[in-house]
Amino acid sequence: NTSGNGSISRKNQVILQCLDMLSPLEGKYFVRIICGELRLGLSVRSLLDVFSISIMGDKSIKSELESAYGVCADIGYIGSVVLDSKKENVVKNLITISAQPGIPVLSRLVQRVGSFEELSERFKESVILQPKFDGLRCQIHKWEEEDEKSDISKSIIWKQFKKGSTNDSQNLFEINNNSKIQVKLFTRNLEDVTEMFPEIVDSAKKMKQTSFILDSEIVGWDFKKGKFLSYQETMQRRRKYSVQSMREDIPVRAFTFDLLYLNGKSLIHTDTKDRIKQLERELSTTQEGIVLAESKSFSLDSDIKEYFDKCVKEGLEGIIVKQENGGYRPGIRNYEWIKVKKSIDKELVDTVDMVVVGYYKGSGRRSSFGLGAILGAIYNEKKDRFDAICKIGTGMSDEILTEINSKLENILSDQKPKGVEVVDILTPDVWVIPKYVITVDADEITKRIGEEKIGGGYSLRFPRLIEWNRDKSANDVTTISEIEKMFLMRKSI
DNA sequence: AATGTCTGCCCC
DNA sequence: ATTCTGC
DNA sequence: GCAGAATGGGCAGACATT
Numbered sequence: 001n002t003s004g005n006g007s008i009s010r011k012n013q014v015i016l017q018c019l020d021m022l023s024p025l026e027g028k029y030f031v032r033i034i035c036g037e038l039r040l041g042l043s044v045r046s047l048l049d050v051f052s053i054s055i056m057g058d059k060s061i062k063s064e065l066e067s068a069y070g071v072c073a074d075i076g077y078i079g080s081v082v083l084d085s086k087k088e089n090v091v092k093n094l095i096t097i098s099a100q101p102g103i104p105v106l107s108r109l110v111q112r113v114g115s116f117e118e119l120s121e122r123f124k125e126s127v128i129l130q131p132k133f134d135g136l137r138c139q140i141h142k143w144e145e146e147d148e149k150s151d152i153s154k155s156i157i158w159k160q161f162k163k164g165s166t167n168d169s170q171n172l173f174e175i176n177n178n179s180k181i182q183v184k185l186f187t188r189n190l191e192d193v194t195e196m197f198p199e200i201v202d203s204a205k206k207m208k209q210t211s212f213i214l215d216s217e218i219v220g221w222d223f224k225k226g227k228f229l230s231y232q233e234t235m236q237r238r239r240k241y242s243v244q245s246m247r248e249d250i251p252v253r254a255f256t257f258d259l260l261y262l263n264g265k266s267l268i269h270t271d272t273k274d275r276i277k278q279l280e281r282e283l284s285t286t287q288e289g290i291v292l293a294e295s296k297s298f299s300l301d302s303d304i305k306e307y308f309d310k311c312v313k314e315g316l317e318g319i320i321v322k323q324e325n326g327g328y329r330p331g332i333r334n335y336e337w338i339k340v341k342k343s344i345d346k347e348l349v350d351t352v353d354m355v356v357v358g359y360y361k362g363s364g365r366r367s368s369f370g371l372g373a374i375l376g377a378i379y380n381e382k383k384d385r386f387d388a389i390c391k392i393g394t395g396m397s398d399e400i401l402t403e404i405n406s407k408l409e410n411i412l413s414d415q416k417p418k419g420v421e422v423v424d425i426l427t428p429d430v431w432v433i434p435k436y437v438i439t440v441d442a443d444e445i446t447k448r449i450g451e452e453k454i455g456g457g458y459s460l461r462f463p464r465l466i467e468w469n470r471d472k473s474a475n476d477v478t479t480i481s482e483i484e485k486m487f488l489m490r491k492s493i
Numbered sequence: 494a495a496t497g498t499c500t501g502c503c504c505c
Numbered sequence: 506a507t508t509c510t511g512c
Numbered sequence: 513g514c515a516g517a518a519t520g521g522g523c524a525g526a527c528a529t530t
Contacts, residue, residue, distance in 0.1 A: 003526080006527090008528075009528095044502095111513095111514095112507085135504095137504090189503075189504085191504090231504085232521095232523075235503095236524080238503080238504065240524075241525085333514075333515085334514075360519095364517065365510090366517090366519080373520080391519085391520060393507095393508095393519030394518075394519045395507075396509085396519095398509080425498090446521065459522085460520080461505085461522090463507090464507055
C-alpha cells in the first residue's frame with residue numbers, strides 16, 4: 001500500500017492519524033524516525049556493538065564482528081551466527097566467516113593526497129600504479145549454485161515455455177534459469193545492479209573460472225572515438241528500464257583492478273601484489289564487458305608523474321597508488337591505497353569567482369550556525385545580471401561559517417534581488433543583496449543541456465569554498481563566456 | 494500524454 | 506564526491 | 513590518522529499535476 005496511485009496521499013493520511021494519537025513528545029520522535037534523523041544506533045556499526053553486548057555483555061568482540069561483516073556484508077547472517085554461538089565459541093565462529101560469492105564484501109576505499117611530495121613521503125618501497133577511472137564501482141560475483149530439487153521442475157516448465165517461443169531473449173532467459181551459474185553485481189554501497197549491466201553479466205558467465213569476486217569500475221566507452229565517456233553519460237546506464245536500448249547507445253566495460261576470491265578460495269588476506277598478479281593471469285584473455293585494468297610496478301625514485309600525465313592525457317581521472325603488501329582490508333580507507341586526482345594540478349582545477357546571492361538553513365551541527373550552504377552567482381554579461389548556478393556547502397571552517405552568517409545578516413532581502421536570476425532547483429531559503437565575492441574551486445565544469453537560459457546551464461562538480469570575502473567588487477566575478485571558455489578547453493583535451 | 498516536483502539503505 | 510572536526 | 517558528519521551536482525524513477 002506504500003506505492004502506486006495516490007500512495008503519497010495515503011502515506012500522509014497514515015502519518016496524520018498516527019500523530020493524532022501521540023503525545024507531543026512521542027510525536028517529535030515519530031517524525032524523526034520518518035525523516036531518518038533519529039540517531040538511535042540503527043546503523044550497521046551500532047548494530048555490531050549491540051551483537052557484542054548481547055553475547056559478551058560488553059564491546060569486547062567489536063573488532064571480530066567488524067572483520068566478519070567486512071568480508072560478509074550480510075548483517076542478518078552475522079547476527080544469526082552470534083545468536084547461534086555459545087559465548088566461548090563466538091570469536092572462533094566469527095573468525096571462520098569468509099568471503100563468499102553472492103554476498104558483497106565491503107569495498108576498500110582510497111585516501112586522497114594533495115601532491116606528489118606527499119605521496120613520496122607515504123611510501124618507502126616500490127608501489128603499484130593503476131589508472132583512476134571516473135565511473136561506478138562494481139563488485140562482480142560469480143559462483144555455482146548447489147543442485148536443488150526444485151531445479152528439475154523448473155527446467156520442465158522452461159522447456160515447455162520454449163516450445164511456443166522463438167524469441168531470443170526468452171531463450172536466453174531459459175538458459176540462465178536452467179544454468180547453475182550465478183552472477184551478481186554490487187555497487188560500493190552494496191546495491192544490487194545485476195539487471196543494469198547485461199554485458200558484464202554475459203562476460204562473467206563466459207569466463208572459464210567457476211567462481212570469483214572481482215573489484216572493478218564500470219565506465220562507458222565511445223567506440224567511434226575510442227575514448228571514455230563522461231561520468232554523466234555512464235550514469236545513464238544506472239537504470240531499471242530500457243536497459244537493452246541503452247546498452248547500444250552507451251556500452252560499458254568493467255575495468256577490473258582486483259581479485260578477492262577465486263575458484264572457492266578467498267584472497268582477502270593475500271598481499272595486493274600477489275592478488276594483482278593472479279588477476280592478470282586469470283584475465284589474460286580479454287572479454288568484452290570485463291577487461292583488465294592496467295597495473296604497473298614502480299620504484300619510488302622513478303617518474304610516477306610521467307605515468308600520471310599519461311593517464312590524464314587518456315581522459316582518466318588520475319592514478320591509484322597501492323602499497324604492494326597487505327590484504328584487501330574491506331571498508332577501510334587508509335594510506336595503503338592512495339588516489340592522485342588530476343585536480344591536484346592547479347592548471348586542471350577550475351577556479352571561479354562568484355558573488356553570494358543567498359543561503360540555505362543548515363541542519364545537524366550546522367543548524368547552530370544559522371547557515372548550511374551559500375548560493376553562488378556568476379555574471380551574465382549579455383543580460384547584465386547575476387545568474388546563480390551552484391551551491392557551495394563545504395570548505396568553510398566553523399570560524400568562517402560564523403563570519404559568513406554575521407556578514408550576510410546585514411544584507412538580507414525578503415525577495416529575489418533585482419538583477420539576479422536562479423535555476424529554480426537552487427532557490428535559497430534566504431536571499432541576500434549581491435555584495436560578497438568568494439572564490440570556489442571545482443574539479444570540473446558541467447553543463448545541463450536544455451537549461452542554458454540561466455548561467456549558460458553551467459555548474460560545478462565538487463564545488464568547495466577556497467576564499468570568503470575576496471577584496472573584489474561584485475562586478476569582477478567570473479562571466480558566462482569565461483566559464484564557457486574553461487568548459488570548452490577541458491573538453492578539447 | 495506531457496510536464497513538474499521530489500527522492501535515493503543513489504552515484505560520484 | 507570534498508572538507509572540517511573530534512577522538 | 514581515521515571515522516563521522518556536514519555539504520555539493522546530477523541521473524533515473526515515482527508520483528502529482530496539468
